[in-house]
Amino acid sequence: MKAGTTELLKFKKLARRLNLRVWQTMGLLECLWHVTAKNRPMGDIGYFSNDDIALLLDWDDSADELIEALVETCWLDRDDEFRLIVHDWSEHVPNYLKGNFSKHHRIFADEVAKQRAKEGAKQVAKEGAKQPAKEGAKNPPLKLPPNQANPNQVNPPPPTPSMQFNKEAAAEILVSLGVEHPIPAIESAANRGITQSEFQAIVDHFQLSPKKYGPAALQKRVSNFIRGQPPDQGWPGPSLEWKSMQAQKREADELRIKADEQKRRRAADDDATNKQEQKFRARFDALTDEEIKQRLHQVGDSFKRNALLQDFQRRGRGSPSFRTSFYKLMEENPLLEKSA
Structure with missing residues (x-):
């Protein structure tokens, strides 16, 4: 934890909100950052449910109250794509993760969200300049496509430009991980609507357990991408090695x-x-x-x-x-x- 963090207003607000002592609040935040770096290095801790996050942080009280407190005091940010992101993760992430992401042309979840918001604002401004809004006009409700993995759930809106799949970068990542012919898998995943963050989530899971899955398993998992399927599912059995x-x-x-x-x-x-x-x-x-x-x-x-x-x-x-x-x-x- 950086010097001076315990003097921040939002630190004191979190401690009061959860009725914690200073040392308990420090331990909670350090645990949050450690768990994120180990399990969701992109910073998208919202991949886990509130209950799972509470379990990872060894929090015994209400999981929803914990998440609400972390969001209200700006330690976590809500996001339409990632659900929850560690606030300013790209600025405070350990240096070894920064180097890893830079080497593989990957970006952190908070950077994706900021770029998406910036492009969304530009688009709104552009459309507003071309077509002034009419008084009393209302936008029709957004209809979301069904989730292939869970028919009772709906998928998020179609990806914005910052979320779109970068085939060239994805190919470089797969080659660096031992996949000799990545193009067919990438084309298949792109046709199935994969986003860059969904692709990176699959790669993250692959790298969590070195040698559990070989390059062929990674290629197959990307090729058989299903929208809405968690990245830890859909893999073949572990390798003999x-x-x-x-x-x-x-x-x-x-x-x-x-x-x-x-x-x-x-x-x-x-x-x-x-x-x-x-x-x-x-x-x-x-x-x-x-x-x-x-x-x-x-x-x-x-x-x-x-x-x-x-x-x-x-x-x-x-x-x-x-x-x-x-x-x-x-x-x-x-x-x-x-x-x-």
């Missing part, structure tokens, strides 16, 4: 967990040994070999007694394993602590 990678990752995670557990146990054992050494070393060192044998003969368990006597005779009193075992006996049986 990705399945193998996932299996290797699970195996590596299991090995790491086992290694961490062994390391933790060794550290605990070392700590216990050090404490015993500090507690009993002086008294142990004061005992003669004969006194050590006498105390070993006092051990009631014959198996343990014989094992300790053999260890003592074979390795001597300096053996770390014998000292540790004898310290335990001294701790369990105070009588063994008495020195000559």
